[in-house]
Amino acid sequence: MTDDDAGEIDFEIDPEDLEGDVPVVAELGKPSLVVDDVHITYRVFGATKLGSRGAEDKGFLQRILDRRPGVGSGVREVKAIKGVSFVARHGESIGIVGINGSGKSTLLRAVAGLIPPTQGAVYVAGEPSLLGVNAVLMGSLTGERNIMIGGLALGLTEAEVREKFDEIVEFSGIGDSIYLPMKAYSSGMGARLRFAISSAATPDILMIDEALATGDATFRQKSKSRIDQVRAGAGTVFLVSHSIATVQSICTRVLWIHEGELVMDGPTDEVCAAYKTFVRKVRDARSKAAAK
Numbered sequence: 001m002t003d004d005d006a007g008e009i010d011f012e013i014d015p016e017d018l019e020g021d022v023p024v025v026a027e028l029g030k031p032s033l034v035v036d037d038v039h040i041t042y043r044v045f046g047a048t049k050l051g052s053r054g055a056e057d058k059g060f061l062q063r064i065l066d067r068r069p070g071v072g073s074g075v076r077e078v079k080a081i082k083g084v085s086f087v088a089r090h091g092e093s094i095g096i097v098g099i100n101g102s103g104k105s106t107l108l109r110a111v112a113g114l115i116p117p118t119q120g121a122v123y124v125a126g127e128p129s130l131l132g133v134n135a136v137l138m139g140s141l142t143g144e145r146n147i148m149i150g151g152l153a154l155g156l157t158e159a160e161v162r163e164k165f166d167e168i169v170e171f172s173g174i175g176d177s178i179y180l181p182m183k184a185y186s187s188g189m190g191a192r193l194r195f196a197i198s199s200a201a202t203p204d205i206l207m208i209d210e211a212l213a214t215g216d217a218t219f220r221q222k223s224k225s226r227i228d229q230v231r232a233g234a235g236t237v238f239l240v241s242h243s244i245a246t247v248q249s250i251c252t253r254v255l256w257i258h259e260g261e262l263v264m265d266g267p268t269d270e271v272c273a274a275y276k277t278f279v280r281k282v283r284d285a286r287s288k289a290a291a292k
């Protein structure tokens with residue numbers, strides 16, 4: 001980890017944005033998801049160091065032959081998740097925290113089935129809705145068409161999607177842009193629409209990656225109520241966020257990921273307190289280094 005990592009951590013959401021009761025740890029149901037010793041390794045092709053003999057100097061055949069792991073192959077492996085295991089239960093809302101690049105989004109995507117584990121396995125009892133929605137949305141189509149596609153992927157009928165259409169648009173707060181192709185949306189608009197679609201059908205497992213950080217206070221408040229509904233219906237919620245205030249107001253349990261490893265898994269207050277202490281230490285070390 002570098003000092004710069006700590007500099008990018010933000011706590012941009014004020015606790016008052018998410019006023020309301022701190023989530024109550026209800027009696028938990030059966031396991032909804034089991035993550036068993038999951039490893040995710042990305043392979044980055046064409047990772048040739050600057051200054052080394054350029055790929056363009058080599059013949060075509062040589063470049064093909066070089067495409068295997070090892071010295072000079074131009075393939076770099078990034079071990080983003082290293083042996084993470086946990087069991088999630090119905091009725092839990094689980095936050096995933098960690099500094100930039102620690103592996104939070106990768107873990108969430110693996111849990112949703114969007115990335116196959118390099119090693120280990122994920123067992124799911126319900127269909128995670130990040131899988132149902134994100135995997136099918138298409139940037140070239142309008143938000144309107146994507147609501148239909150995403151709704152069908154969640155198992156709603158066409159009539160049910162039409163019935164929920166206005167509510168989804170209203171919830172996402174993107175107004176008339178719903179008639180524009182999704183690739184024209186800002187990342188915040190896209191995240192809000194995905195959240196609005198994903199949570200439209202009270203899924204068994206709802207996964208949220210930073211969507212709450214992209215809306216205003218009203219959007220966040222509405223999102224919190226929807227998350228509470230999912231939990232009350234004995235669903236499981238996963239939330240990736242840089243905002244400790246958001247995690248504290250929504251999650252009953254927190255996983256802290258650092259350099260791809262699960263360093264702590266426990267009640268929200270305990271894990272957030274330890275994580276904050278860690279972040280402060282990193283910041284102090286950074287200011288000391290800058291003062292020298």
Ligand SMILES: Nc1ncnc2c1ncn2[C@@H]1O[C@H](COP(=O)(O)OP(=O)(O)OP(=O)(O)O)[C@@H](O)[C@H]1O
Pocket residue numbers: 042043044078079080098099100101102103104105106107
């Ligand atoms: N598609 C990819 N190809 C190669 N490496 C990747 C890819 N996606 C992520 N990584 C690397 O995997 C590691 C974990 O990234 P990830 O996005 O999961 O972290 P994160 O904790 O969600 O980060 P952030 O808080 O900055 O969003 C990082 O080193 C990142 O550079």
